[in-house]
Amino acid sequence: MLYQNLARPVLFRIGRGDAERAHDTTMRWLTRLSEQRQARNALIKLNRLSAPVTVCGIPFPNPIGLAAGLDKNGVAVGAWPALGFGFAEIGTVTAQAQPGNPKPRMFRAKQSQAIVNRMGFNNEGAQALAARLQASPAVDCPLGISIGKSKAVPLEGAVDDYLTSLRFLYPYADYFAVNVSSPNTPGLRQLQDAGALRALLGALHTEGHRLAAGRPVRPILVKIAPDLTEPALAQLLEVCLDTGVAGVIATNTTLGRDGIVPSEDAVAAEPGGMSGRPLTAFSREIVRFVHRETGGRLPIIGSGGIMTPDDAQAMFDAGASLVQIYSGLIYNGPGVVRASARRYRKSASRHRSASHA
Template sequence: MAQGYIPVAAAEGALATAHRASTGHEICSSLPPVYLLVRPLLFLLQPEIAHGLAGALLRATRAPRSVPDADPLLRQTLWGIDFPTPLGLAAGMDKGEVLAPAWFRLGFGWVEIGTVTPRPQRGNERPRLFRLVSQRAIINRMGFNNAGAGAVAGRLRRLPPLPGPICINVGRNKETPNERAAEDYVTAFRTLAPHAQMASINVSSPNTPGLRALQSDLGSLVGEVVKARDSLPRRVPVLVKLSPDEPDELVAQMAKAAQAAGADGIIATNTTVGRGAVLDHPLAAEQGGLSGAPLRERALHVCRLLYRTVSIPVVGVGGIFNAEDAYARIRAGASLVQIYTALVYEGPAVPRRISRGLAALLRRDGLSLAQAVGKDA
């Protein structure tokens, strides 16, 4: 062997040892070896370039027959759908590349793909994704960049059997006026829903001009999507993703309107335009939605508020980095939880670590998952 070349096995071992020494955690062993080797380097690149390279590497991952480390205590059925664990990947990480086999192999119990619009769109100009490392946060103003519902539906159609459900997240195209927004949501939903188990409606992204205004007449929009759903041969649950930036009274009002119109669940919450917790950061002035640790307390509060307000399941997302965060969100009323920013900062082992820790916390308290939901609400 020529000098200067390191056997892959030795390199993997060295990387795992270094990772364990620096973080106290095991590295995820279910990924392609090349990903384990280059992941530390990805974090040195511009965020969107790193995202694209990581996606290319993950694309080679085969679908697992079951979710790794899925403790039976975490299994539940909602809307007639089996969830191996309550932990899901939030929309925004997979915008339609449909890397679902890799996400499940990492340990996610379900995967939300999108946001997907009826027609392809490039999104906003770059740079549009920023890491606030000291705050464990991300600012994005991506703008629903995606290949369009038709292309994404084709990718979904070609997926192998998966161990958990897929949720498709739909939105309107940037050039579509709000008066015709319902047409976009219905078109994207009709195209994608036959190839997924769940759907979510994104009316709360801050990165499409005027989109959040749709929350003011949410019942009408949800009603149109539900009507389209009811015409399908298979019932697909419809969830609505809300903003964290509205007053509590308005959040409650929107959730009630969504439920009255036939929504099956609420996702709480999207990113925030608030910067109160990161004002001193040099990137704080960048436009876009803020996710990560600074969103944790507001998202937790909204989750608790919605659990008290509606009788449909709540999905908790925003600032969840570990099992304790996930457990607190569940005890605040979330039946399911999601992560996004934690995957960026904590790495590919975090889904399995959260699930193992969550099961341990439930056992410590002598609770089933269903008993824990809303325990502190």
């Protein structure tokens, strides 16, 4: 309530007409929190709820994570566990530093609880992120790093481009998310086609084993678009299983605009990917499809439209092993993180009690 009644109105006024200004202000606050060790550690003790789960061989303090896109440059890695998150995914980062698309490029549809963005992987590059993480104190939760293709690199050079990011960042990630599904980099989604995806994932798998040098290999997950047809998605999942992918993240933003209320048609008309409440049921059904299609062989991180603890629990019920929050944090504040972890813990406890009865 404190966030919704005090912080959110301030941030939304700052970002009136340009939501990215509010985003930048928030990141400055969180960067300062990340750098204040005593305050950060006190908040971790206060806010992080224990609901441990192990996925892809990684022990997570709780299964509620930060989705990629909020902390592209890893400037606030210490703040995310202080807000209660059990893990955080930073990026998407590219091998080459790039400014992203022209501004304005982020828009809120407040009545619809949606965000439309066309950021375009604006980031400082993989080498800069590696240097920052090397200099940072130990992160108090598992860290995923989302890697994508540099805009200036043609599709035929995509494999080497992703490999460059993997090499720079391999020592710092608990897992890697391969972003081939953002709608905001021209041609990127073509990498979801079976042949291109097989080549990319095969190369990342081989290089990951080389970089591990006998130590545990970092899991690689694939982030998928919500706009794939079921046959295309089934083919993508077959490639993932064939190439040793550890899991999938479902889903990225959508090009669709279903769920935007008519009074916000101006936001709906903006090009880019949409996240938030309109994706809730859609992403959940894709998670359900992936779980059914793979027979549970691929762990799923559910992402997209998780705005409340009930939304998070519905993702778990659909087959997700972990969930990620982004728009829910923007609209409902950090309280949704702890409440979702508490909801999961209660459900897991009831399930264990029923299985022992």
